[in-house]
Ligand SMILES: Nc1ncnc2c1ncn2[C@@H]1O[C@H](COP(=O)(O)OP(=O)(O)OP(=O)(O)O)[C@@H](O)[C@H]1O
């Protein structure tokens with residue numbers, strides 16, 4: 001086995017040998033009247049135990065589609081055309097409806113992109129936390145209420161809020177409640193799809209700090225999705241940059257920050273000053289990412305790439321090792337070859 | 346609570362506006378309203394009787410404001426004047442003798458149509474494109490698009506005459522003395538089936554489609570996705586998460602319909618010779634029986650306002666958001 005694969009959970013672009021989540025060659029397409037969009041086009045990634053894995057990329061590159069595929073929440077017109085998704089060594093895609101229902105929230109939970117609307121407006125916060133316990137653990141109401149109160153205390157919300165309705169909470173509180181609900185059953189994987197985009201920067205930082213703390217004490221793994229790269233670098237151990245349905249670069253966050261290899265990653269980094277609030281234009285990147293119109297020949301990024309060469313128009317780069325703990329999909333980046341003396345070890 | 350008080354205030358004002366209008370309308374008609382109103386029966390009445398009636402209606406030579414106060418006083422004492430077409434029965438007795446049957450028929454059929462229609466709508470939306478969803482909506486729309494008269498006659502012919510399962514007319518068997526006995530209640534129920542069934546048949550499709558469409562819109566909401574992600578059971582998501590929210594517009598529509606139940610179901614009453622307000626209203630309009638017409642309209646208005654208030658109360662229970670707004 002190569003050294004790359006032997007590193008600790010945060011050492012290389014690949015996770016430890018027993019990943020919590022393992023996605024292999026996932027392909028998802030949406031077929032509408034306008035044609036077929038390959039929203040996710042052959043994505044493979046592993047997330048180790050206790051690891052925070054970031055997934056960054058422009059709007060529309062397919063981040064939410066991956067998240068929903070893992071939770072098996074995709075609905076028509078979405079279709080998973082290939083690949084496998086293993087959660088704790090068990091293929092999520094082949095579970096029966098009832099098995100899936102039991103797996104959801106117990107093994108994997110999710111904080112939604114639009115967490116503001118993720119709570120039922122006509123039920124109290126308490127009822128919406130408690131039904132997780134009463135459904136999955138057949139817990140009596142009273143005990144469920146105590147557990148719910150405890151859960152709220154994890155995110156610094158007073159227990160008397162159990163009787164509140166979602167509209168009675170501020171945006172930040174609502175978001176913390178949603179996070180608390182996501183942690184109710186101590187899942188091994190927490191998916192967070194842009195959990196803080198609707199909040200102001202201060203609240204956003206607050207909540208992210210809280211998540212990091214909880215993650216350290218409870219030890220769950222996180223798939224963290226955002227297009228705010230600076231936030232992601234701070235929070236995640238390892239991260240992947242996604243472009244037009246594919247991963248173009250994967251590396252530990254500090255490595256990616258110090259030494260981005262893919263021109264798209266560089267552009268994405270430049271687009272976000274460290275304390276970014278609202279979304280800004282991708283500096284220096286003309287046009288928009290490819291959509292249903294179809295993928296350009298060669299590297300999908302070449303029409304917008306400042307460094308594009310002739311070869312980029314023809315040859316489609318694959319994600320391959322670019323350094324010991326660094327993968328990239330770019331023709332400009334030479335392939336990393338493991339030194340023979342290390343292989344011999 | 347503040348919300349409900351505000352609504353109550355609004356309904357009281359609406360009620361007041363309505364009786365005021367009722368007061369002024371006959372007085373705005375050209376000529377002497379009393380002579381007009383009594384044109385039909387005048388010939389049978391002696392002048393002193395007419396004077397007494399004028400007195401009763403408040404249509405005297407008193408100043409207008411005094412007439413107005415008298416009128417309002419009469420209304421609150423339940424005194425809505427004398428029916429002209431059924432002279433000398435007071436309007437209030439005409440209405441109260443019919444309203445029970447109207448409420449029985451109207452409320453029964455409305456509640457069945459609403460409950461059943463909404464339930465079908467919920468299930469159809471939840472199992473979109475499946476059997477229930479593909480068969481029922483077109484079928485019910487088809488049935489609902491028949492002229493009611495035709496449908497009612499067909500039902501009467503099939504179940505009443507050919508099969509003989511149900512009685513042909515009236516609210517209970519002629520000659521039976523109303524009582525609280527089981528046999529009387531069963532008799533009334535038996536007479537109720539066909540009229541109620543026909544009303545349910547023509548109205549249920551609307552309820553089902555309305556509910557189905559809101560329900561489909563609701564299932565696209567993020568909190569439904571989250572509920573699914575939470576691994577809740579399908580039944581709980583369907584009723585507690587989706588239907589609880591999708592029901593809200595239906596409640597408003599239900600309130601409206603509930604109020605108008607009081608107006609009676611003219612066609613049903615006609616086909617099944619069922620007693621009720623609808624027939625009285627038609628009758629009073631044809632006979633130029635202004636006091637009765639006005640009395641019935643006033644009753645309908647009151648019922649609509651009261652039903653709306655009831656819906657507000659239910660709404661506050663169901664939607665926590667209106668409690669603050
Ligand atoms: N319901 C849908 N029908 C058709 N196409 C869809 C649908 N949902 C997503 N897509 C397409 O799939 C692609 C990926 O969408 P996805 O929501 O995964 O992007 P994203 O990376 O999460 O973007 P954002 O940052 O805006 O949330 C988009 O280009 C979009 O056009």
Ligand SMILES: [Mg+2]
Pocket residue numbers: 063064065113193
């Ligand atoms: Mg998204």
